[in-house]
Amino acid sequence: MFADAPELLAIQEGVAAVCGRFGDEYWAQCDREEHFPTEFHRAMATDGWLGVTMPERFGGAGLGVREAATVMHTVARHGAMTAASSIHINMFGPHPVVVHGSPEQQERWLPRLVRGEDQVCFGVTEPNAGLDTTSITTFAKRVEGGYRISGRKMWTTTAQVANKILLLTRTTPKAECARPTDGITLFYTDLDRSQMEVRRIPKHGRAAVDSNAVFIDDVFVPEGDRVGEEGKGFRYLLDGLNPERILVAAEAIAIGEAALHRAAQYARDRTVFNRPIGMNQGIQHPLAECWVNLQAAMLMTERAAELYDGNRPCGAEANSAKLLGARAGYQACLQSVMTHGGMGYAKEYHVERLLREVLLTRLAPVSEQMILCFIAERVLDLPKSY
Incomplete structure (x- = not known):
């Protein structure tokens, strides 16, 4: 892969050493029992692979997509999508936080992702929007100290095990925006199941890594959990x-x-x-x-x-x-x-x-x-x- 560059071969060998501890029967059992591969996720975190693309000052390696693709290629070669999906979002999912988050937010959130102490899911897709992201209707209403958010997300991967959610919302109705991409705001916040209902979706494959419908009803999110400026979340995405x-x-x-x-x-x-x-x-x-x-x-x-x-x-x-x-x-x-x-x-x-x-x-x-x-x-x- 990637012209067999020595540095990429070293990554491949290191990741393969971790993957080698988890054989076919482990992945078959995860699939059969719909068990999230917690043990694999923990092993990858322990050996430092969850932070490949994260800045070095937060405990990551600060590497690029070539290196991340080498990690994910090696992981998927051993454990297919179950293995890949368990760590996929760590590679570039938090990139909006890396680029647009405040220094305080980055210090608060990124080291915990690198160490595997936090798991994040991605709340973007909606039942009536699909690939038309500008038509999402999950709405964040500004209140004192933050926002009140209501809406519904679909196909939110790992929401059964994640404790954080990268959540895309509207803060201005689409009809009131000059452009469809305006008025969309991004949050990185706690996934509190006492306030958000997370309902697992039975599906054809990759049963071990859950997909979910997430129901959000008037949930308060502090202003400090907003990523970047209000209304610019689509560009951050x-x-x-x-x-x-x-x-x-x-x-x-x-x-x-x-x-x-x-x-x-x-x-x-x-x-x-x-x-x-x-x-x-x-x-x-x-x-x-x-x-x-x-x-x-x-x-x-x-x-x-x-x-x-x-x-x-x-x-x-x-x-x-x-x-x-x-x-x-x-x-x-x-x-x-x-x-x-x-x-x-x-x-x-x-x-x-x-x-x-x-x-x-x-x-x-x-x-x-x-x-x-x-x-x-x-x-x-x-x-x-x-």
Whole structure:
């Protein structure tokens, strides 16, 4: 990954050493019991990997998206999306706080995230807004000393175990704003379950890392928990979007690589009609094509990371990496199940779990259709279609 740079290989080896303590059965058990991988999260925090992108003065390493993508690629290669999602938000989720938080806020919040003492969830998506973030209706009304917030969030990951929430709200109704992106305010505050109802959403895969609907009814949030200026939260949110797409691409590719490795091993070992099935081109060619697509997706991911870390525009590349990485990862997992035949459908070989988990990368954090709209408008200069 990333041209096998020595510093990245060192990161890969260090993360793999932690991941090596958690084998297939651990991840299968987490999935089966819907158990958050607390032990893995704690091990990654203890070895310092949760602070890869955090500033050094707060206990982090102060590194870039290349290094973060290397961490997440290695993690996902071992534990798929369950492992990746348990620490994903630590990589760039708090970036608005790093960039726009006050020195007092950074000192209060960031070291605890680096040490794993706090876990944060992301309250952005809403039932009636979806990808149209400017249409959120969760509202923060200014009162003495802070705000009263009411609304509902959907697909809030890790809200069952998090004690903090990065919460996006409106402070001015959309209809009263000069631009749709105005009037949106970001908070980093306590997730108090005595005041916020957190309702788990049963879902297709990644059962160990919870997704939730969060109901907020007239909850007081102190002014000191507001990130940056009132009304500018949408712009703050953008700081973390391209890095997240790059990380998701790296994770999807890694899961595809893990599935491809299992498929090739099975094709070498499985004998039918007195020959290993891997001798058949009908088995070989689809797997070889998966390898080609994974490599191509990784090259785009590397390019996007290089641009981001060089402070150059990377929106097209980051979105393209997410699209290509998710598709390549999904196809590799699907082909792995097909290569295993009936046993691919059995939990014993773990590939059905990889297929269930990699599907998420095609759905989130942005749809394939919105990515293609972005490329059409921003790269090809075509008129906006929505």
